[in-house]
Amino acid sequence: MAEWLGNGLQIRAPRFDSGRRLQSSPRPEHPMSLSLDPAIEERLDSLRALIGDTRLMVIRCAYRGQPLTIGAKYEVQNFTGSIKDRMALHIMEDAYAHGAVKPGDTIVEATSGNTGIAFAAVGRALGHDVRIYMPDWMSRERVMVIQSLGAEIVPVTAEAGGFLGAIAQAEAFAAEHEGVFAPRQFETQANVDAHRLSTGPELRRQLEAAGLEASAFVAGVGTGGTVMGVQAYAQERMPGLRVHPLEPANSPTLRTGHRVGKHRIQGISDEFIPAIVDLEALDEIVDVWDGDAILMAQALASQFGLGVGISAGANFLGALKLAHEAGDGRAVATVFCDSNKKYLSTDLCREEPVLPEYLTPEVELLGCRVIPGPGLPWRSGL
Secondary structure (H helix, E strand, O other), X not given: OOOOOOOOOOOEOXXXXXXXXXXXXXXXXXXXXXXXXXHHHHHHHHHHOOOOOOOEEEEEEEEOOEEEEEEEEEHHHOOOOEOHHHHHHHXXXXXXXXXXXXXXXXEEEEOOOHHHHHHHHHHHHOOOEEEEEEEOOOOHHHHHHHHHOOOEEEEEXXXXXXXXXXXXXXXXXXXXXXXXXXXXXXXXXXXXXXXXXXXXXXXXXXHHHOOOOEEEEEEEOOOOHHHHHHHHHHHHHOOOOEEEEEEEOOOOHHHHOOOOOOOOOOOOOOOOEOOOOOHHHOOOOEEEOHHHHHHHXXXXXXXXXXXXXXXXXXXXXXXHHHHHHHOOOOEEEEEEOEEHHHOOOOHHHOOOOOOOOOOHHHEEEEEEEEEOOOOOOOOOOO
């Protein structure tokens, strides 16, 4: 069960009623209930070919001399280079199927970066204008990529509320304007279903193909869609798999229920616990220091040529901690959410001081083999 520390308070993302929100309730697995414009269906079908079915990187390593195996989904292969493409496509499919969005609507979302990039690309590919509200301290590369995809960015300062302020401003815009679709990534069940129907099934097939048994899955919590979706799938098809949320040790939002401290792992620990996250359904929270995550991402790049983002370093270390603590020889699975290309102006590309509590200096990377995507149809749920 989830571990509760501090005052035990669990703060949720604010909910709004603009009359256009997707309900946080289960959806049919293949919900195409409305007849779509053939041009839209053709574009959706093209996007399906570009998203999901990513490779599994099976990494052999040693920590303090103990051999360990980590299996990481290489989400860099997706349409815009991040795991958020899965969510963006599934939310748009779901919205079209249920009449929540129509051609010509403007997509409006609050995001720390990768979701904005995903909705900018998927939205523009489907012919929508896209308006993104984003805290103004995210990397310059994130901003430039979103703008290059033709989306509009509204920066939100810390004084204007930071991430919660970005959500509030996006909701206000949706309430005040006609022809707006607000995905509401932090509360829509479609976010969870994207991973229940794609990430989870792919992972199970690839672990089987690699001859591996996994004891656990761990991933950083931004919206929480990945961990909640994999947890839901594991309940159905991978009994015994423990699913752990991860957060920065220097900014433990999940443990406290509110923003505490600062961290540099962009895309996770966004000041609140998202509405779709049910900590009671998950296993204990895993903590990783942001500096350690930077060092690990740097090591994966310099030793294996895997140019991954800071959250990938954090996820790898979280998986390593769980594998080391279990000590049973089974693998631990995770995701490499995105590439290093959106962090070139950040501390990821600077020398990072080594602190005594860091794990990376005692990690030896031994080898990596690649398991191809299983070739499952998009959202098969198999």
